[in-house]
Amino acid sequence: MAKTYAITLRKGGCGKTTTAVNLATALEQKRQRVLLVDLDPQANATLSVGIDPTSLKYNINSLFTSVDVTPEDVIVKTNFGLDVLPSHPDLAKTEAGMTATQIGMMKGILDPVEEYYDFIFIDTPPSESYLSIAALTYVQYVIIPLQAHFLAMQALTQAMEDIEHVKKGLNPDIKIKGILFTMVNPRTNIAKTVMQEVREQYGDLVFPIEITFSIRHVEATLAGIPIVLFDPNHPGSEAYKKLAEVILNG
Ligand SMILES: Nc1ncnc2c1ncn2[C@@H]1O[C@H](COP(=O)(O)OP(=O)(O)OP(=O)(O)O)[C@@H](O)[C@H]1O
Ligand SMILES: [Mg+2]
DSSP states (O other), X not given: OOEEEEEOOSSTTSSHHHHHHHHHHHHHHTTOOEEEEEOOTTOHHHHHTTOOGGGOSOOHHHHHHOTXXXXXXXXXXXXXXXXXXXXXXXXXHHHHTOOHHHHTHHHHHHHHHHTTOSEEEEEOOSSXXXXXXXXXXXXXXXXXXXXXXXXXXXXXXXXXHHHHHHHHTTOTTOXXXXXXXXXXXXXXXXXXXXXHHHHHHHGGXXXXXXXXXXXXXXXXXXXXXXXXXXXXXXXXXXXXXXXXXXXXXX
């Protein structure tokens, strides 16, 4: 049965999609059966693996809005072999009017395919979205990508509160797998200060891997190819592959 992960933080542009996409791809390259779920109306994860959301008949929004559509109808394969449940800007309409029953729908949506995968990774939107809560009600584990920059601590405290609330009610078994520092510029004092503060407060929850800032990540995103394939020997790729190893081993 699949191990299920949400990559989440309300702060925009902190590396959620980049982390979800590269972790999923790195594990797929290690011969794991992986499904990448794009639960963000921006469809950035879908685009980042080279899929044009507008070219598809179905997308994840079809599963929220239509009872006749199955996940098998929606899942597509990238040209490098990763299974993806694609998103579409239409998901924003569902997000805007999301009902209590829809918040609990992730389980119903993914249950039928869980047995086909070793790992399911859900990329979530920024901001106060019920879609993120929908992901948190379903998953076993959470990964929090954190840019070592201003307001990081505030965003992290918020994420911890969201997870605590979900733990108290909708998903008592949810666990934080780890906090991942992203876009780190090791030369700046702010990065050093933030990382030190987070380590002091959350200790063991911080992954022993950091993703440094590099424009190569942006180039990979624009090319629609995960950096672990776009530039496999880049330090960013090595870091994401190491993270995949950590996830695989525990
Ligand atoms: N380590 C990095 N160094 C430099 N740029 C990066 C790095 N990681 C990601 N990026 C770039 O930063 C931008 C934002 O990253 P990403 O889309 O992963 O963040 P996000 O948290 O998913 O954003 P959103 O909140 O909008 O969903 C992208 O253009 C991506 O290519
Ligand atoms: Mg994103």
